[in-house]
Amino acid sequence: xxxxxGAGKPPxxxxxxxxxxxRRGGQDVPVLFDISLxxxxxxxxxxxxxxGSGKSTLLxxxxxxxxxxxxxxxxxxxxxxxxxxxxxxxxxxxxxxxIFQFYNLLPVLDAFENVELPLLLTSxxxxxxxxxxxxxxxxxxxxxxxxxxxxxxxxxxxxxxxIARAVVADPTIIVADEPTGDLDxxxxxxxxxxxxxxxxxxxxxxxxxxxxxxxVESARHVVHLEKGELVDAPAGHP
Amino acid sequence: MHYLKLxxxxxxxxxxxxxxxxxxxxxxxxxxxxxxxxxNAWYAGSDMASAQRLISRNATSLVFPxxxxxxxxxxxxxxxxxxxxxxxFGGIYKDMTPANFFAQFAVDHENFFDLYPEFRTNxxxxxxxxxxxxxxxxxxxLVDSHGWKVGDVIPVQGTIYPGTWEFVVRGIYExxxxxTITRQLYFHWDYLNEQIKKFYPRRSEQVGVFVVQIADxxxxxxxxxxxxKEFRNSLxxxxxxxxxAFQLSFIAQTETIVMAVRVVSFLVIVIIFAVxxxxxxxxxxxRLAEYATLKALGxxxxxxxxxxxGESLMITLLGGALGIAATFPVAAGFKAAMGSxxxxxRVSAETVALQAACAAVVGLLAGLxxxxxxxxxxxxxxLRYIG
Numbered sequence: 001x002x003x004x005x006g007a008g009k010p011p012x013x014x015x016x017x018x019x020x021x022x023r024r025g026g027q028d029v030p031v032l033f034d035i036s037l038x039x040x041x042x043x044x045x046x047x048x049x050x051x052g053s054g055k056s057t058l059l060x061x062x063x064x065x066x067x068x069x070x071x072x073x074x075x076x077x078x079x080x081x082x083x084x085x086x087x088x089x090x091x092x093x094x095x096x097x098x099i100f101q102f103y104n105l106l107p108v109l110d111a112f113e114n115v116e117l118p119l120l121l122t123s124x125x126x127x128x129x130x131x132x133x134x135x136x137x138x139x140x141x142x143x144x145x146x147x148x149x150x151x152x153x154x155x156x157x158x159x160x161x162x163i164a165r166a167v168v169a170d171p172t173i174i175v176a177d178e179p180t181g182d183l184d185x186x187x188x189x190x191x192x193x194x195x196x197x198x199x200x201x202x203x204x205x206x207x208x209x210x211x212x213x214x215x216v217e218s219a220r221h222v223v224h225l226e227k228g229e230l231v232d233a234p235a236g237h238p
Numbered sequence: 239m240h241y242l243k244l245x246x247x248x249x250x251x252x253x254x255x256x257x258x259x260x261x262x263x264x265x266x267x268x269x270x271x272x273x274x275x276x277x278n279a280w281y282a283g284s285d286m287a288s289a290q291r292l293i294s295r296n297a298t299s300l301v302f303p304x305x306x307x308x309x310x311x312x313x314x315x316x317x318x319x320x321x322x323x324x325x326x327f328g329g330i331y332k333d334m335t336p337a338n339f340f341a342q343f344a345v346d347h348e349n350f351f352d353l354y355p356e357f358r359t360n361x362x363x364x365x366x367x368x369x370x371x372x373x374x375x376x377x378x379x380l381v382d383s384h385g386w387k388v389g390d391v392i393p394v395q396g397t398i399y400p401g402t403w404e405f406v407v408r409g410i411y412e413x414x415x416x417x418t419i420t421r422q423l424y425f426h427w428d429y430l431n432e433q434i435k436k437f438y439p440r441r442s443e444q445v446g447v448f449v450v451q452i453a454d455x456x457x458x459x460x461x462x463x464x465x466x467k468e469f470r471n472s473l474x475x476x477x478x479x480x481x482x483a484f485q486l487s488f489i490a491q492t493e494t495i496v497m498a499v500r501v502v503s504f505l506v507i508v509i510i511f512a513v514x515x516x517x518x519x520x521x522x523x524x525r526l527a528e529y530a531t532l533k534a535l536g537x538x539x540x541x542x543x544x545x546x547x548g549e550s551l552m553i554t555l556l557g558g559a560l561g562i563a564a565t566f567p568v569a570a571g572f573k574a575a576m577g578s579x580x581x582x583x584r585v586s587a588e589t590v591a592l593q594a595a596c597a598a599v600v601g602l603l604a605g606l607x608x609x610x611x612x613x614x615x616x617x618x619x620x621l622r623y624i625g
Binding site: 060063065066085086089090092093094098100104106107108109117118120121165 | 240244247248251527528531532533534535536537538539616617618621
């Protein structure tokens with residue numbers, strides 16, 4: 001199955017016959033079956049499906065924080081299933097930007113320090129890191145909150161800091177797991193607007209897991225999962 | 239730099255928990271240092287012993303004396319350069335409180351201080367001491383604690399040798415260094431002997447021990463055997479040993495207590511290890527999602543593990559430093575409270591090093607298990623964890 005609407009653009013994510021299961025209570029529980037999918041560069045994909053359908057598992061595999069049992073998973077032409085753990089960590093640092101449902105900011109670091117965090121793994125100088133982090137915070141409209149700690153920010157503002165952290169290292173793909181799941185409608189709208197801007201103006205490839213039909217409207221394409229398999233979109237929806 | 243910043247900021251996230259752990263560490267390191275100092279104080283006498291001095295005593299028991307004429311025969315043994323005498327007096331000054339307790343010895347006034355170069359004396363005072371039959375040489379520490387001065391008369395109530403004895407302070411000896419004990423009073427054995435002759439003639443012409451100076455410390459065993467051989471099959475056989483062995487034989491009588499003190503000092507460290515390990519385990523468990531986030535962002539398991547070990551180390555080193563700093567005033571107070579019970583009671587460099595080492599080892603070990611767990615946790619499991 002191809003999610004490619006961006007005709008002509010090479011796929012940034014190429015998945016072939018991917019399978020994944022977990023062992024729970026002494027039993028093997030299959031989660032994903034024979035998933036094949038291509039996501040072109042610059043796309044904005046919404047992964048939808050009921051709870052337990054495997055969408056977060058698929059996102060985790062694409063982001064390189066989990067390993068499949070079988071199949072191929074190429075991101076930017078690199079088969080990340082073959083990378084050893086240490087190389088996979090380096091790969092994530094330079095290719096993946098993460099946005100989590102509960103923001104996952106470090107509470108002891110202020111907004112600037114949280115955004116600067118991924119840059120500590122690069123060879124950038126202190127000055128360059130500062131410039132980049134300030135730019136990322138300006139992008140999400142939080143230049144005036146750089147020295148605020150997470151507990152001094154609203155949920156929406158914390159998620160904007162998380163988005164700044166996700167883009168600051170200029171990753172190949174941005175993965176967002178329920179980015180609006182913990183936000184009110186207004187804040188959710190702002191976050192989705194930001195993601196759209198990142199996709200449309202900066203050409204960032206975004207893969208987002210969501211239950212929220214409003215969020216789906218921001219995406220260019222929707223991929224549905226049910227019981228670990230890709231299915232066609234339900235009638236009446238994108 | 240960022241690593242240290244993160245470690246330092248993490249320490250005080252739970253202020254009450256961290257402060258309680260720190261307080262526990264301060265008390266534990268302080269208690270450990272104090273107990274180690276008590277053990278060291280116990281051995282202080284043997285520490286100042288010279289390798290070139292032997293002690294000859296009655297082989298049956300120290301409570302039995304030796305005839306004073308043995309001195310001349312010991313002097314003839316090859317390797318012996320000088321012989322002096324010493325006799326425990328065991329008198330009471332004022333009362334039996336620890337503050338007024340000090341040791342008195344009747345010694346050969348002619349050469350005793352020649353055998354103890356660690357007692358720094360004034361030649362004029364030594365001369366005055368030798369000339370006065372009731373004269374006494376008193377240690378600096380003892381003089382300072384009682385406010386005595388040269389010329390003062392010290393009345394002492396005899397216990398082994400009944401009666402009230404008066405000694406005139408003729409000189410004050412100074413310590414060579416901090417390990418030298420200067421809480422004794424030395425007076426003429428001749429004075430003791432002539433009084434005994436009057437009232438207990440059968441106990442006269444006897445001494446407690448002979449202090450034997452030898453030319454070569456490495457021949458101590460050989461010379462000791464030669465001295466003992468000289469008196470074999472006599473009515474009072476001798477047992478000769480190095481001064482250190484002689485001092486340690488006293489400590490051996492209380493070895494069990496010293497061992498108990500030593501064991502308790504290390505038990506304190508084991509207990510504080512359990513406290514810090516528990517603190518670090520709780521801390522690491524609560525932050526599992528954060529560690530997973532760091533790993534997702536590309537930080538390696540080593541960095542995550544180092545964060546926990548670093549935090550554990552920083553807490554224990556901070557607590558250790560405060561505990562070490564507190565040891566000195568507390569030890570000074572303890573010494574003051576104990577009077578002359580411990581003539582030398584000082585916190586040694588070895589004790590401070592041990593305290594620091596214990597703090598570091600506790601920090602390292604307490605952080606190890608939670609750091610391994612955090613480093614090994616799968617990112618997807620960690621992200622799901624709600625601390």
